[in-house]
Amino acid sequence: MDMVKVCRYDKVPRDGAIAVQVDGTPVAVVRSGDNLYAISDVCSHAEVSLSEGEIYDNTIECWLHGSCFDLRTGEPTNPPATESVATYRVEIDGDDIYVSLDPIA
Template identity: 70%
Template structure:
């Protein structure tokens, strides 16, 4: 399907590049993206903390949470919403698809 709303996917890494219960930072069209793996799931969020503007991909991952390394703000991997202070604003979440070992991210709105 083509048109204005066509979704664009970009390969960002291979599954093995993402540590278990960890994250890596990538760029998609110039946008910083944190690709996060927890269990069998992979998520993608904007890789800039909404509180202190540092890379979230350098933080800790547990449950479905990514904790910023600088001040401890926590974000839900599924929604991007903060689950712990000091952050009060959510970060964007992006769609992810896995094809074999390849991980793709789309910045398109659902």
């Protein structure tokens, strides 16, 4: 799938996330330190927005029940979530962020 422009880099807060849509799919664009990630914006446990959670140690924490997901792999790092969430390719071109819904292999 092609890369889709989703936002400007300066719209994503440091150690924070924003919610975007890529072809109708909810995606959280996340900055953790100097790293940029794109991950499903839907918690696999409670189906709430992950982009509203806290970012630390390359994880995002679901605000509802506290499950954390590794931003690199989408794997849950603690319960109650047991299922992974999708991670996506993300690139910066100039001041713009692009995401592809092709899963990271």
